[in-house]
Amino acid sequence: MVASSNAVEPCPDCGATVAGGTAGCQSLMDELLARDFSDVTYFRVHRLLVDTYSLQHPERYCASVKSLAAHLTGLCWLLEHDGNRAVGNEALRRWLNRNPRLDKPELPSFRGKLTIASAQAASDSIRYAEAVELWARSTWEAYSALQPLARCWIQQGLDASPRKR
Ligand SMILES: [Zn+2]
Structure with missing residues (x-):
């Protein structure tokens, strides 16, 4: 499949509408993780x-x-x-x-309405924690x-x- 990496398409896993789909969603997560380790209020x-x-x-x-x-x-x-x-x-x-020893159960295909996009949109660490x-x-x-x-x-x-x- 050929798609522009900047195309806004839903992440197939969580449904977040982000530029770049799966890769875009993962890079949002990478950004939030990096911020956690540089700012204790986010950690x-x-x-x-x-x-x-x-x-x-x-x-x-x-x-x-x-x-x-x-x-x-x-x-x-x-x-x-x-x-x-x-x-x-x-x-x-x-x-x-x-x-x-644990047995792996079947996982839900619908994983909730909210996604990382709602957390990423928060304007400060207090609102971020709430999101x-x-x-x-x-x-x-x-x-x-x-x-x-x-x-x-x-x-x-x-x-x-x-x-x-
Ligand atoms: Zn996702």
């Missing part, structure tokens, strides 16, 4: 950004069940347990690093069929942690 929702974007682009970021579990439990932890939106949960990370939160909740809603699995994996991860809360 406050770094993990929320990563988990949300990854769940909207699972072909790239959730190819293995381990990476899916990382992002699915990650988002669940942040939204349902009011976890640390900058860095996530260390006990869950340690559990996944031990490669627990990422709304985008994250909309994505979590689209993953409603997998929410019980996410909760079950979180329980497994916390139970397996030597330092339980």
Whole structure:
């Protein structure tokens, strides 16, 4: 397929209307990630950004069940347990690093109405954090069929942690 790299077309994964489609969407993400590491006021929702974007682009970021579990439990932890939106949960990370046996479920094809475009449009770090939160909740809603699995994996991860809360 021959297409101008600047053509405004929807990203096939998340539906964001961005110049350059998939590549344009990815470069938006790269910009937001780079800003996180240069400005601590944006880094406050770094993990929320990563988990949300990854769940909207699972072909790239959730190819293995381990990476899916990382992002699915990650988002669940942040939204349902009011976890640390900058860095996530260390006990869950340690559990996944031990490669627990997990089965990969079917993923939703619709991944929510909001996309990275809504976060990118925010004019300052406060509005940005609010936009990422709304985008994250909309994505979590689209993953409603997998929410019980996410909760079950979180329980497994916390139970397996030597330092339980
Ligand atoms: Zn996208």
